Amino acid sequence: MINLNDALEVISNSVSRIMASERIALPEISGRILAEDIFSDMNFPSFDKSAMDGYAIKRAEIDDDLRVVEFIPAGKMPELEVVDGCCSKIMTGAMIPKGADMVVKVEDVLRHGDFIKVVQTASKKNILFEGEDVKKGDLILSKGRRLNSVHAGLLASVGAVKPLVYKKPLVSIISTGSELVSPENFPGPSQIRNSNSSQLQVLAVESGTEVIEATQVDDNEQRIFNMVESALAKSDIVVLTGGASVGDLDFTSRIFDGLKAVTHFTRLGIQPGKPVLFATIGNKYLFGLSGNPVSSFVQFQLLLKPLIARLSGNKEQDRIIKLPLSEEKTRKKAERQLFFPVIINDNMEVQSIEYHGSAHLNSYQSANAMACFPIGVKILKKGDLVDVRPL
Amino acid sequence: MINLNDALEVISNSVSRIMASERIALPEISGRILAEDIFSDMNFPSFDKSAMDGYAIKRAEIDDDLRVVEFIPAGKMPELEVVDGCCSKIMTGAMIPKGADMVVKVEDVLRHGDFIKVVQTASKKNILFEGEDVKKGDLILSKGRRLNSVHAGLLASVGAVKPLVYKKPLVSIISTGSELVSPENFPGPSQIRNSNSSQLQVLAVESGTEVIEATQVDDNEQRIFNMVESALAKSDIVVLTGGASVGDLDFTSRIFDGLKAVTHFTRLGIQPGKPVLFATIGNKYLFGLSGNPVSSFVQFQLLLKPLIARLSGNKEQDRIIKLPLSEEKTRKKAERQLFFPVIINDNMEVQSIEYHGSAHLNSYQSANAMACFPIGVKILKKGDLVDVRPL
Numbered sequence: 001m002i003n004l005n006d007a008l009e010v011i012s013n014s015v016s017r018i019m020a021s022e023r024i025a026l027p028e029i030s031g032r033i034l035a036e037d038i039f040s041d042m043n044f045p046s047f048d049k050s051a052m053d054g055y056a057i058k059r060a061e062i063d064d065d066l067r068v069v070e071f072i073p074a075g076k077m078p079e080l081e082v083v084d085g086c087c088s089k090i091m092t093g094a095m096i097p098k099g100a101d102m103v104v105k106v107e108d109v110l111r112h113g114d115f116i117k118v119v120q121t122a123s124k125k126n127i128l129f130e131g132e133d134v135k136k137g138d139l140i141l142s143k144g145r146r147l148n149s150v151h152a153g154l155l156a157s158v159g160a161v162k163p164l165v166y167k168k169p170l171v172s173i174i175s176t177g178s179e180l181v182s183p184e185n186f187p188g189p190s191q192i193r194n195s196n197s198s199q200l201q202v203l204a205v206e207s208g209t210e211v212i213e214a215t216q217v218d219d220n221e222q223r224i225f226n227m228v229e230s231a232l233a234k235s236d237i238v239v240l241t242g243g244a245s246v247g248d249l250d251f252t253s254r255i256f257d258g259l260k261a262v263t264h265f266t267r268l269g270i271q272p273g274k275p276v277l278f279a280t281i282g283n284k285y286l287f288g289l290s291g292n293p294v295s296s297f298v299q300f301q302l303l304l305k306p307l308i309a310r311l312s313g314n315k316e317q318d319r320i321i322k323l324p325l326s327e328e329k330t331r332k333k334a335e336r337q338l339f340f341p342v343i344i345n346d347n348m349e350v351q352s353i354e355y356h357g358s359a360h361l362n363s364y365q366s367a368n369a370m371a372c373f374p375i376g377v378k379i380l381k382k383g384d385l386v387d388v389r390p391l
Numbered sequence: 392m393i394n395l396n397d398a399l400e401v402i403s404n405s406v407s408r409i410m411a412s413e414r415i416a417l418p419e420i421s422g423r424i425l426a427e428d429i430f431s432d433m434n435f436p437s438f439d440k441s442a443m444d445g446y447a448i449k450r451a452e453i454d455d456d457l458r459v460v461e462f463i464p465a466g467k468m469p470e471l472e473v474v475d476g477c478c479s480k481i482m483t484g485a486m487i488p489k490g491a492d493m494v495v496k497v498e499d500v501l502r503h504g505d506f507i508k509v510v511q512t513a514s515k516k517n518i519l520f521e522g523e524d525v526k527k528g529d530l531i532l533s534k535g536r537r538l539n540s541v542h543a544g545l546l547a548s549v550g551a552v553k554p555l556v557y558k559k560p561l562v563s564i565i566s567t568g569s570e571l572v573s574p575e576n577f578p579g580p581s582q583i584r585n586s587n588s589s590q591l592q593v594l595a596v597e598s599g600t601e602v603i604e605a606t607q608v609d610d611n612e613q614r615i616f617n618m619v620e621s622a623l624a625k626s627d628i629v630v631l632t633g634g635a636s637v638g639d640l641d642f643t644s645r646i647f648d649g650l651k652a653v654t655h656f657t658r659l660g661i662q663p664g665k666p667v668l669f670a671t672i673g674n675k676y677l678f679g680l681s682g683n684p685v686s687s688f689v690q691f692q693l694l695l696k697p698l699i700a701r702l703s704g705n706k707e708q709d710r711i712i713k714l715p716l717s718e719e720k721t722r723k724k725a726e727r728q729l730f731f732p733v734i735i736n737d738n739m740e741v742q743s744i745e746y747h748g749s750a751h752l753n754s755y756q757s758a759n760a761m762a763c764f765p766i767g768v769k770i771l772k773k774g775d776l777v778d779v780r781p782l
Binding site for chain 1: 417418420421432433435436437438444462464465466467468469482483484485486497524525531532539540541542543544545546547548549550552568569570571574575576577578580581582583584585586587588589590591592593594596597602605609610636638639640682683684688710711712713714737738739753755756758782
């Protein structure tokens with residue numbers, strides 16, 4: 001049995017080559033990982049511009065009557081210099097005309113025909129100076145960033161309309177188990193619906209992969225072998241569920257061996273989810289997850305998400321935060337890290353959710369995080385800081 | 392000028408009809424809002440099942456040598472009752488045979504031919520009893536839930552393979568401003584690239600809408616009017632940027648009036664983002680956001696997201712949490728709520744990010760939350776709890 005931190009190091013070290021990259025359109029970037037450094041091709045602002053609707057004046061003449069010689073809307077080049085005794089009406093975002101060193105807000109001015117008088121003297125210049133936010137050549141966004149709407153705006157502002165991002169890892173999901181029926185059917189006696197497949201498909205997509213196949217198969221070693229072999233040919237990651245333990249029908253380990261994969265671990269010091277296999281063949285990754293959906297959910301969160309992040313060039317680690325527990329929680333055995341569903345409440349306390357064990361998927365339905373009992377710890381007291389992984 | 396809470400009430404009250412619903416496939420549910428209550432069509436577990444690989448025995452006979460009469464893998468109906476002196480080998484998830492009331496773990500047993508001897512006496516039954524997690528007819532998921540991977544598993548487990556969800560609101564985005572050039576072009580003197588459009592497209596999609604159109608137009612009142620009118624015909628929400636203030640070229644207000652829309656507010660007590668219009672025509676919603684991308688980002692977060700949630704039937708409120716500030720922060724004026732970009736660090740403290748004001752989109756690129764100065768407050772001390780909106 002390997003502990004979680006060691007398992008994560010094994011997984012991280014197993015990645016020798018991250019995904020290839022591709023260029024995509026800006027509206028598609030949400031959640032994608034940037035595969036290039038982005039530098040600004042210009043200053044921001046790119047010219048001295050007005051922060052206000054108002055009048056561009058010479059500051060020294062703020063007490064004088066000034067003649068309005070030009071109207072400068074945003075997007076227009078000023079045609080006239082502001083010379084002594086003159087000013088220009090200017091709109092927010094428009095270029096400051098030569099000669100002016102201040103913009104007086106429109107509200108602070110009385111206008112009579114072509115003349116203005118500043119009635120409310122302020123000291124603010126209301127000018128955004130060229131390059132004060134960003135200089136041409138500045139690094140704007142680094143390779144490895146997970147992109148969001150703000151980044152879309154930034155990329156647009158420097159003309160990076162087809163940013164280079166890492167391709168999404170391709171995932172195949174194979175649910176094994178003779179007890180499984182497809183969810184649209186009512187299970188016969190001794191059968192259950194396959195809920196794992198739907199869960200993992202959504203989880204894989206939410207984690208930044210593309211699911212290319214989700215199949216289901218009986219506990220038949222040869223058939224499973226064939227499906228894994230075929231999935232491997234077209235996927236970066238193949239996820240099996242069921243058969244991960246050491247029972248008579250737990251074929252996963254033998255199948256990985258038969259495929260000449262290198263199996264890195266088969267049992268992990270976590271609860272739920274101890275029986276879990278991780279193997280590699282070249283740049284392909286194989287997981288044997290539990291057949292029950294709570295265990296496979298926890299295993300995916302703990303193992304697959306970091307692999308996917310690493311493989312996709314994502315440099316932003318999934319966060320583990322420390323928050324106080326809202327009430328005491330105990331357990332009997334402490335050989336493994338125990339993960340349990342919790343709600344982070346508005347006071348930023350961690351409340352645990354009723355949880356019947358690894359078959360009880362319903363327990364996670366209202367969870368917004370997973371919390372953790374460390375190895376060796378049987379009592380967590382109210383107020384103790386616990387490790388929390390937001391979901 | 393209206394304050395934010397009043398504006399949110401106005402927005403909420405303006406929604407008289409939420410979106411129609413549609414059925415979608417399970418793998419597509421991520422982020423969608425459930426439009427029906429889901430009840431379980433069966434007990435969970437649906438039969439007494441083994442929690443372990445082991446032997447199903449009569450507990451009273453735990454000290455006896457027992458003959459193994461059957462092998463029961465998951466998915467198979469037991470054929471034989473466990474009678475006195477007998478037991479059945481059973482796999483995890485398989486149905487408990489009649490007569491047995493306990494499963495002994497395979498590790499706790501010595502086997503000789505057809506007989507076993509329990510060598511490690513444990514008291515746990517290792518049986519998951521029918522209905523112990525969920526009873527047939529129980530409410531599993533309520534209308535209004537935002538769906539995720541766990542819900543996909545739950546829906547699959549009760550056969551809800553085509554859940555009813557609310558349709559996504561359709562959004563059109565119109566960027567106005569003669570200074571704007573399309574992001575693929577290098578801006579001429581006095582021009583800027585249109586970054587708002589890309590930002591808002593991604594933000595709208597991330598917020599659960601479908602963007603059907605994103606267009607750009609000069610400061611020409613008639614052309615803007617025509618585009619808004621055309622966008623209204625096919626959208627639930629039309630978002631304009633630029634022209635929201637009261638300058639000579641700020642047409643938005645007049646355009647909304649010309650369309651016979653009811654304008655609910657035009658100025659909001661927030662900073663950045665004071666000039667912002669909200670109007671309605673029947674079940675259509677019109678926003679006039681700022682032309683600068685930080686203001687429009689903040690306005691979208693504060694106003695559009697709650698509208699989209701309300702319109703989409705989403706009953707989960709966006710959370711505002713309270714966290715301590717990592718260092719003192721001051722401001723000069725306090726008439727409006729000031730929103731500023733922050734990072735919530737691993738100690739769950741709020742660190743503010745260098746921020747030059749409303750044109751400085753770069754400031755939000757590393758933010759994971761927005762924090763807030765309340766109205767009337769000029770100093771926030773280190774350690775003060777501030778309202779934080781995770782992004």
